[in-house]
Amino acid sequence: MMQADLTSISWLSLAVWLPVLSGVLVLLLGGDHKATLTRWLALTGSLVSFLVTVPLYTLFDVQDGFFQFEELLPWVPAFNMHYHLGIDGFSMPLVLLTSFTTVIVVLAGWEVITNHIAQYMAAFLIMSGIMIGVFTALDAILYYVFWEAMLIPMFLVIGIWGGPNRVYATIKFFLYTLLGSLLMLVAFIYLYHQTGSFELADYYLLPLSLQAQIYIFIAFFMAFAVKIPMWPVHTWLPDAHVEAPTGGSVVLAAIALKLGGYSFLRFAMPIAPDAAHYFSTAMIVLSLIAVVYIALVALVQKDMKKLIAYSSISHMGFVTLGFFMFGQLALEGAMVQMISHGFISSAMFLSVGVLYDRVHSREISAYGGVVNKMPVFAAFAVLFAMANSGLPGTSGFVGEFMVILAAVKFNFWVAFFAATTLIFGAAYTLWMTKRVFFGNVTNHHVSELSDLNKREFLILSILAVLVIGFGVYPQALTEVMQATSAEFLKHMAISKLPVTGY
Amino acid sequence: MDNMQFDLLALLPELVVLGMAMFILLLDLFILPQNRSMIYGLSQFTLFASAFFTFKTHTPAVGFAFSHMFIDDTLSDVIKLMMYLSTSLILVYTRKYLQDRNLYRGEFYAMVLFGLLGMMIMVSGHNLLTIYIGLELLSLCLYSLVAFDRDNPKASESAMKYFVLGALASGMLLYGMSMLYGMTGSLDVSDIANNIMQQNKSPVLIMGLVFVVAGIAFKFGAVPFQMWVPDVYQGSPTPMTLLIGSVPKLAAYAMTVRLLVQGLHPLALDWQDMLVLMAVLSIIIGNFSAIVQTNLKRMLAYSTISNVGFIMFGMMSANANGFASSFFYIAAYVLMSISGFGIILLLSRKGFEADEINDLKGLNQRHPWYAFLMLIVMFSMAGIPPTVGFYAKFTVLQAAWQAGFTWQVVLAVLMATIGAFYYLNIVRKMYFDEAVDHAPLTAPLDMRLVLSVQTLALLGLGLFPEILLSVCGHSLLISLQ
Numbered sequence: 001m002m003q004a005d006l007t008s009i010s011w012l013s014l015a016v017w018l019p020v021l022s023g024v025l026v027l028l029l030g031g032d033h034k035a036t037l038t039r040w041l042a043l044t045g046s047l048v049s050f051l052v053t054v055p056l057y058t059l060f061d062v063q064d065g066f067f068q069f070e071e072l073l074p075w076v077p078a079f080n081m082h083y084h085l086g087i088d089g090f091s092m093p094l095v096l097l098t099s100f101t102t103v104i105v106v107l108a109g110w111e112v113i114t115n116h117i118a119q120y121m122a123a124f125l126i127m128s129g130i131m132i133g134v135f136t137a138l139d140a141i142l143y144y145v146f147w148e149a150m151l152i153p154m155f156l157v158i159g160i161w162g163g164p165n166r167v168y169a170t171i172k173f174f175l176y177t178l179l180g181s182l183l184m185l186v187a188f189i190y191l192y193h194q195t196g197s198f199e200l201a202d203y204y205l206l207p208l209s210l211q212a213q214i215y216i217f218i219a220f221f222m223a224f225a226v227k228i229p230m231w232p233v234h235t236w237l238p239d240a241h242v243e244a245p246t247g248g249s250v251v252l253a254a255i256a257l258k259l260g261g262y263s264f265l266r267f268a269m270p271i272a273p274d275a276a277h278y279f280s281t282a283m284i285v286l287s288l289i290a291v292v293y294i295a296l297v298a299l300v301q302k303d304m305k306k307l308i309a310y311s312s313i314s315h316m317g318f319v320t321l322g323f324f325m326f327g328q329l330a331l332e333g334a335m336v337q338m339i340s341h342g343f344i345s346s347a348m349f350l351s352v353g354v355l356y357d358r359v360h361s362r363e364i365s366a367y368g369g370v371v372n373k374m375p376v377f378a379a380f381a382v383l384f385a386m387a388n389s390g391l392p393g394t395s396g397f398v399g400e401f402m403v404i405l406a407a408v409k410f411n412f413w414v415a416f417f418a419a420t421t422l423i424f425g426a427a428y429t430l431w432m433t434k435r436v437f438f439g440n441v442t443n444h445h446v447s448e449l450s451d452l453n454k455r456e457f458l459i460l461s462i463l464a465v466l467v468i469g470f471g472v473y474p475q476a477l478t479e480v481m482q483a484t485s486a487e488f489l490k491h492m493a494i495s496k497l498p499v500t501g502y
Numbered sequence: 503m504d505n506m507q508f509d510l511l512a513l514l515p516e517l518v519v520l521g522m523a524m525f526i527l528l529l530d531l532f533i534l535p536q537n538r539s540m541i542y543g544l545s546q547f548t549l550f551a552s553a554f555f556t557f558k559t560h561t562p563a564v565g566f567a568f569s570h571m572f573i574d575d576t577l578s579d580v581i582k583l584m585m586y587l588s589t590s591l592i593l594v595y596t597r598k599y600l601q602d603r604n605l606y607r608g609e610f611y612a613m614v615l616f617g618l619l620g621m622m623i624m625v626s627g628h629n630l631l632t633i634y635i636g637l638e639l640l641s642l643c644l645y646s647l648v649a650f651d652r653d654n655p656k657a658s659e660s661a662m663k664y665f666v667l668g669a670l671a672s673g674m675l676l677y678g679m680s681m682l683y684g685m686t687g688s689l690d691v692s693d694i695a696n697n698i699m700q701q702n703k704s705p706v707l708i709m710g711l712v713f714v715v716a717g718i719a720f721k722f723g724a725v726p727f728q729m730w731v732p733d734v735y736q737g738s739p740t741p742m743t744l745l746i747g748s749v750p751k752l753a754a755y756a757m758t759v760r761l762l763v764q765g766l767h768p769l770a771l772d773w774q775d776m777l778v779l780m781a782v783l784s785i786i787i788g789n790f791s792a793i794v795q796t797n798l799k800r801m802l803a804y805s806t807i808s809n810v811g812f813i814m815f816g817m818m819s820a821n822a823n824g825f826a827s828s829f830f831y832i833a834a835y836v837l838m839s840i841s842g843f844g845i846i847l848l849l850s851r852k853g854f855e856a857d858e859i860n861d862l863k864g865l866n867q868r869h870p871w872y873a874f875l876m877l878i879v880m881f882s883m884a885g886i887p888p889t890v891g892f893y894a895k896f897t898v899l900q901a902a903w904q905a906g907f908t909w910q911v912v913l914a915v916l917m918a919t920i921g922a923f924y925y926l927n928i929v930r931k932m933y934f935d936e937a938v939d940h941a942p943l944t945a946p947l948d949m950r951l952v953l954s955v956q957t958l959a960l961l962g963l964g965l966f967p968e969i970l971l972s973v974c975g976h977s978l979l980i981s982l983q
Contacts, residue, residue: 078968141896145888148886149888151886152881160866171926178919178922182915183915185899189899189911193900
């Protein structure tokens with residue numbers, strides 16, 4: 001009886017709109033002169049928003065490979081658009097990741113942000129709702145509205161609270177993403193005129209010629225590859241990450257990049273499966289370039305945030321690599337990699353934030369011997385660095401290992417190049433850790449450092465628990481996506497080319 | 503005789519506006535300057551009253567007057583209602599500006615009402631001459647309104663430019679109409695259509711069409727007839743820019759429907775090509791030129807040109823879906839531009855025009871709420887959801903795609919990205935830069951309130967576009983049957 005009541009609640013709508021509403025509330029009630037109220041209000045909002053996403057996990061039926069928690073309402077009958085939400089094994093973990101990260105971001109900005117605090121908190125809350133909307137929308141235009149709307153708060157976050165070069169970075173971020181998205185809109189318009197609807201399910205069933213599929217795939221690729229980002233359209237990301245405030249970097253790395261990866265699975269691949277097979281070699285090559293070349297680029301960075309940004313691109317290369325090998329192990333490995341990267345990159349950016357708040361420098365050379373002054377923090381940082389380089393026992397290992405394992409079966413050379421990341425990843429991460437944390441105290445800034453406060457300790461320990469937890473027990477993740485990935489591969493194996501014809 | 507009665511009923515809103523405009527002109531002679539707000543109130547009342555009569559006398563059936571010279575159909579009623587609303591908003595937003603600059607005079611209101619009357623006649627014109635008379639009445643009012651601040655040399659200059667080029671365009675339109683009359687022997691829109699269908703296309707007919715399209719393009723401000731737009735927008739006092747840039751677009755749309763769709767649809771293949779060219783060029787030239795502007799009004803002028811390009815994108819499809827999408831685009835665009843100029847008017851004060859882009863610097867520090875409103879307007883113009891501007895772009899693009907204009911759609915999408923740059927630039931100045939000007943806002947409460955509600959409507963219509971979409975779609979479909 002209780003169970004029935006719980007399932008009748010519109011959990012997804014709550015997950016989308018609660019954070020948006022709490023963001024608006026923070027804007028209306030908060031302000032710089034009542035900062036404490038604003039912070040607590042934002043924290044309450046984000047916690048409640050996180051709590052309403054928990055039932056999505058507990059009530060999720062792991063046997064069902066199709067959409068669950070569906071909500072369907074007419075929205076714009078003139079164009080046959082619907083308010084259609086639903087989640088499957090791919091999107092459910094991402095929804096939880098989003099609502100969880102928002103809590104972390106609110107905590108991370110607690111006393112660091114002092115100007116326009118209400119706008120800062122509200123931007124992240126609203127963004128959280130919008131991103132959950134992207135992960136749950138099953139109507140193409142609804143999805144598109146969320147996808148684009150997300151740019152507005154992010155644009156403001158980087159531009160208002162970012163570093164010295166923030167205006168350039170944020171405009172570049174916006175225009176890069178917008179251009180890709182608009183081409184995706186053209187693809188949706190095409191599909192609309194083919195099917196007369198914006199329902200994703202109709203697009204899955206629509207037979208398309210290879211020519212059409214290739215165009216559609218390219219249009220989607222422009223939108224998603226920019227977002228992930230894949231080499232060579234990645235150049236906005238180091239700029240945006242470096243200039244964004246800590247919270248902005250965390251959201252960008254932990255969630256925004258996943259929007260691109262997720263959308264490949266939700267749109268580009270199932271709508272144009274033959275084109276996906278057609279382009280798979282190219283996609284694998286691009287992914288490997290990201291994995292190897294970008295890792296080398298990361299090695300020579302002098303700026304900590306930039307290094308982590310490049311490391312993100314390199315890790316996301318694994319995700320696309322996993323997608324385009326069309327195997328269950330590879331696919332699940334890629335998904336695990338996305339979630340795990342969400343935690344690890346958040347933790348890395350937060351660690352840099354901890355240092356930046358004290359010294360106001362992101363240069364590696366400005367530090368040295370931090371461990372002498374901040375032993376607790378150094379312990380956390382080394383743990384996250386290990387996770388970032390894929391040490392077994394951390395969540396970073398699981399995804400990479402699954403993808404490499406799948407690659408060995410797929411093609412030796414693909415596996416070979418993919419595996420180099422274990423070396424390069426360790427090289428750039430550990431070298432940075434060595435230079436920043438170990439050795440003697442190099443300057444008076446470092447000698448004046450004080451160790452983590454309670455708030456920072458809390459945030460980092462939550463993340464540490466998750467990183468180790470998923471490293472030891474990855475089944476918690478793989479089990480929810482098993483049925484979905486099986487269905488997905490079944491769908492991908494069926495050609496959509498018209499049977500009659502040439 | 504029964505017919506005559508019906509005639510006047512169809513004309514009731516026009517008669518109300520005409521009577522009130524003359525009454526206001528007279529009344530202004532007899533009242534003291536401190537009672538001027540009476541004139542303002544009467545003008546708002548006039549708009550309300552004619553809205554009431556338009557709504558009350560509305561029937562789904564088509565009504566004619568003066569032996570088919572005047573048409574009263576659903577499309578004209580809907581457009582008129584939109585015009586009353588827009589004009590009423592404009593009157594609210596311009597009052598403070600006029601008071602501050604000693605321009606708060608009865609003539610302004612009489613002229614606005616006469617201009618509105620001209621537009622109403624254009625909308626209801628079912629005869630080349632009616633349309634032309636309406637257009638001229640509107641144009642004369644606009645010319646003199648631009649020159650209204652007669653001690654302002656810049657305004658006089660732009661009035662002169664506007665007048666010379668406008669007269670040229672009217673001449674072209676009239677010349678084209680005379681050729682159409684010569685070839686078809688009629689001035690009535692439906693007769694012309696029937697007549698053309700029965701004859702072979704002759705060069706004179708096409709010549710006439712070219713001149714008519716040129717006249718329309720001038721009124722819209724489409725490339726290559728866009729030269730006047732930036733100069734007039736920048737040179738005119740902001741209230742007049744607001745007037746020129748908003749409501750007349752609705753009238754121009756109605757004129758296009760009457761002339762090109764109802765009158766010249768047998769020549770659709772010919773005017774379609776012209777519109778395609780103008781649409782593409784307008785989007786390209788408008789967007790690229792807007793990037794380098796430092797004056798906000800001039801930037802918005804170029805943005806208008808690119809928006810007109812998008813409007814033509816719908817029309818060039820030459821089908822009901824396309825014209826409905828253009829209608830929606832214009833309705834959304836008029837709302838956006840009234841909001842945008844409204845905010846400029848809100849920020850301006852005696853001796854300060856707030857029309858440079860740099861005047862918006864740091865607005866978020868000074869007045870976060872108005873910065874937020876301007877943010878909505880800018881993102882709406884850039885076509886970013888969830889604002890109504892997104893659906894405007896979406897509808898015209900899907901209509902053009904349906905009509906087979908594939909590469910034009912892709913081009914428009916690329917240009918929209920370029921367009922986003924200069925709108926973002928405004929947001930950047932408001933949010934990322936330090937404030938230079940710290941003067942307090944002096945706008946009256948009614949203006950702040952109406953402006954807030956209207957701008958939030960851009961967001962509301964972006965979340966729930968169905969109402970406006972169906973109003974635009976249905977009224978056009980009923981009228982084209």
